[in-house]
Amino acid sequence: MKFAALGLSEKVLEGVRAVGYTEPTPIQLRAIPLVLSGKDVIGSAQTGTGKTAAFALPILSKLADHQPGGPRVLILEPTRELAAQVETAFRDYARFMDLKITVVFGGVGYGKQNDELKAGCDIIVATPGRLLDHLEQGTVKLDKVEFLVLDEADRMLDMGFLPDVRRLVEQCPRQRHSALFSATVPPQIETLIQWAMHSPETIEIGARRTPAETVKHVIYPVSDTQKTDLLLELLKRVNYDSVIVFCRTKHGADRCASLLKRENHAVAVLHSNRTQKEREQALQGFRDGKFEVLVATDIAARGLDIADVSHVVNYDVPQHPEDYIHRIGRTGRAENTGDAFTIMVAEDAPHVFAIERFISQKIPRVKLENFDYRYTALFEEPKAGAAAGFPGKVRGGRVHGGYHFAPGGRRR
Ligand code: AMP
Numbered sequence: 573m574k575f576a577a578l579g580l581s582e583k584v585l586e587g588v589r590a591v592g593y594t595e596p597t598p599i600q601l602r603a604i605p606l607v608l609s610g611k612d613v614i615g616s617a618q619t620g621t622g623k624t625a626a627f628a629l630p631i632l633s634k635l636a637d638h639q640p641g642g643p644r645v646l647i648l649e650p651t652r653e654l655a656a657q658v659e660t661a662f663r664d665y666a667r668f669m670d671l672k673i674t675v676v677f678g679g680v681g682y683g684k685q686n687d688e689l690k691a692g693c694d695i696i697v698a699t700p701g702r703l704l705d706h707l708e709q710g711t712v713k714l715d716k717v718e719f720l721v722l723d724e725a726d727r728m729l730d731m732g733f734l735p736d737v738r739r740l741v742e743q744c745p746r747q748r749h750s751a752l753f754s755a756t757v758p759p760q761i762e763t764l765i766q767w768a769m770h771s772p773e774t775i776e777i778g779a780r781r782t783p784a785e786t787v788k789h790v791i792y793p794v795s796d797t798q799k800t801d802l803l804l805e806l807l808k809r810v811n812y813d814s815v816i817v818f819c820r821t822k823h824g825a826d827r828c829a830s831l832l833k834r835e836n837h838a839v840a841v842l843h844s845n846r847t848q849k850e851r852e853q854a855l856q857g858f859r860d861g862k863f864e865v866l867v868a869t870d871i872a873a874r875g876l877d878i879a880d881v882s883h884v885v886n887y888d889v890p891q892h893p894e895d896y897i898h899r900i901g902r903t904g905r906a907e908n909t910g911d912a913f914t915i916m917v918a919e920d921a922p923h924v925f926a927i928e929r930f931i932s933q934k935i936p937r938v939k940l941e942n943f944d945y946r947y948t949a950l951f952e953e954p955k956a957g958a959a960a961g962f963p964g965k966v967r968g969g970r971v972h973g974g975y976h977f978a979p980g981g982r983r984r
Contacts, residue, residue: 578604581633587620587665588629597622601777603631607751612769615753618775624661627751631660631719637670638694643712645695645719647746648737650727651871652677652848653697659697660725671695676712678702679848686920688713693838700728700736714743725754725761726894734760740770756894788898789912790921791924795946796917803828803887804835805943806925813882814858815870817867819900820888828887829867842868842964870895884912889920893930 575588575596596604599617606613607630608870617623638648649655649664659675665671676698682848689711696703696712706712707753720741722728728737750769754761761813765772794802807815817823822843829841840854858866870890890896900912914935916924928934939945 575629579608579633580604580629583668584629584633584665586668587632588625591664593625593894597626599623599775599777600626600629602777602822603627603751606773607631607749608633610749612772612891613751614757614769614772614774614957615751615777616755616757616774617753617806619741619778620737620798623753624658625665627723627753628658628662628719630663631721632666632669632801634719635669635671635694638672640692641696642672642692642716642747643674643714645721646700646714646717647695647697647698647723648722648728650699650731651732651844653851653871654724655685655697655699657851662695662697663945673697676703677705678705679851682706693857700733700740703737705738707740708924714740715745717744717746718722720744720748720750720768722750722754722764724754725764726758727754727805727898729758729760730892734764738767755897758847779966786907789914789933790938791914791916791935792940793916793937796919799887799915799917800828800831801914803885804831804938804941806885807832807835807837807941809940810883810913812864814861815865815883815885816881816899817865817885817887819867819869820870820891824888825869827868832867832964834866835926837863839867842866842871844869852861872898882911886912889914889923890927891923893927896927897931913928940941 575585575593578596580588591825599615599621603613603623603626607627613627613766615623615626615965617626622883627647635644647655647658649658655675655677659673664674672688672691672693673695674685674697676685676689676696676701678701680885682705685706689696689706701717704713722737722741725737750772751770752765753770754786759767792802792806817828819828822845825841825843829839830979832839840857842851842854846854854863854866857863867887884900886896890899896914915922916937924935
C-alpha cells in the first residue's frame with residue numbers, strides 16, 4: 573500500500589516524498605484513514621513506529637494553507653525535546669504548504685514565543701505548563717482549535733501534567749477532533765479519554781507491551797562495586813556507533829558522564845538540571861555524531877527521535893517497567909536492529925522481574941567473557957524448588973543463566 577492510496581492531500585504527499593518515506597508504517601496505515609474520516613483516535617503503538625506522521629499527515633491534509641485567526645491545531649507533548657522534534661516533523665511534512673507552525677516550551681525566554689503567537693499561527697506544538705502561562709497572559713487563545721493531539725499521554729501523567737492538560741483542553745472548543753497516544757492506558761488516562769474524546773477508535777499496533785522486535789535484550793549481572801568497570805568494558809568491546817546510557821538520577825548521570833570522559837569517550841549529558849541550551853547542544857551534538865555517547869535520565873527516554881542509536885545501556889535498571897520499553901525504544905527504531913543492555917546488581921532483581929512480567933519475556937543473563945568478576949550472589953545457581961530468585965536458564969552460545977562463581981573468583 574502506498575501513501576497515495578490513503579487519501580492524503582497532494583501537497584502532503586509531496587512532503588512525504590521529499591522526506592523519503594516510500595511506504596506507510598502499520599500505524600500510519602490504520603490511523604491516517606481514521607483521522608481523515610473525522611474519527612477521534614487512540615493510538616497505543618510504541619514510539620519509533622512512525623506515530624508522529626500517523627497524526628501529522630492527515631491533520632495537515634485537512635488544513636488549507638494559512639488562515640488568520642488560528643491556531644487550528646494543538647499538539648501537547650510532555651518534554652521540550654519532544655515538542656521540538658514534533659515541530660520539526662510538521663515543518664518537514666508541510667514544506668509545500670503555507671502554514672505557520674510554532675513551538676512553545678518552558679526553560680527559554682518568552683520574547684520569541686510572544687512575537688510568534690501574536691503574529692498568529694496555524695499549528696502550535698507545546699508543553700502544557702508554558703502554554704498555560706501564555707493562555708493566562710492572553711498571548712494565545714485556543715477557541716479556534718479544530719485538531720487536538722495529546723501525545724505521550726502516560727508520560728504527561730507521570731510528570732504530573734494532567735491537571736494542566738485538562739485546563740488547556742477546557743479552553744478548546746467542544747467541537748473538535750482529538751487524538752491521544754499513550755504506550756499504556758492507566759485509569760487516569762482512561763478518565764481523560766472518557767472526558768476529552770468522542771467515541772474514539774483504538775489502534776493497537778502489535779502487543780502493547782512488546783518492545784520493538786528488532787532489539788536484542790541482554791542483562792549483565794554484576795556486583796555493585798563493579799558496575800562502572802563493567803560499563804567501561806562493555807563500551808570497549810561493543811562495536812557501537814552511538815549509545816545512550818541511562819541513569820536513574822541526574823547526579824548519577826553526571827558522575828557516569830565524567831567517568832566516561834576520563835576514559836576518552838565523546839560524551840554528552842541530558843537531564844532536566846541542564847539548561848535548555850545545554851540540552852539542545854547535547855542532542856544536536858549526539859545527532860551529528862560529535863558525541864558518541866549520550867548519558868541521560870528518563871527525560872530522554874520518551875519518543876526522542878535520534879536516528880541510528882546502535883545501543884542502549886541501562887546503567888541503572890528502570891524502576892518502572894514501562895520505562896524499560898521507552899528506554900530501549902531509542903534503539904531498533906524504524907526497523908534497524910539495536911542492542912539493549914541492562915546492568916543488574918542484586919538489589920535490582922525485583923525490578924528486573926517486574927520488567928520481565930511486563931514484557932512477558934525473559935531477558936537472557938549474559939556473562940562478559942574474560943571480565944574479572946568478583947563474587948556476586950546473582951551468579952548462584954538457583955536451588956531446585958526455590959522461589960525464582962533468578963528465573964530459568966538460557967543455554968547455548970555465549971548466553972547461559974544461573975552462573976556459579978565461587979567466592980575464590982574475587983578480584984584482589
Ligand atoms: P516516530 O515514531 O514518529 O518517532 O518515528 C520514528 C522514525 O521513523 C522517524 O525517524 C520517522 O522519520 C521515521 N518514519 C516515520 N514514518 C516512516 C515511513 N513511512 N517510512 C520510513 N520512515 C518513517
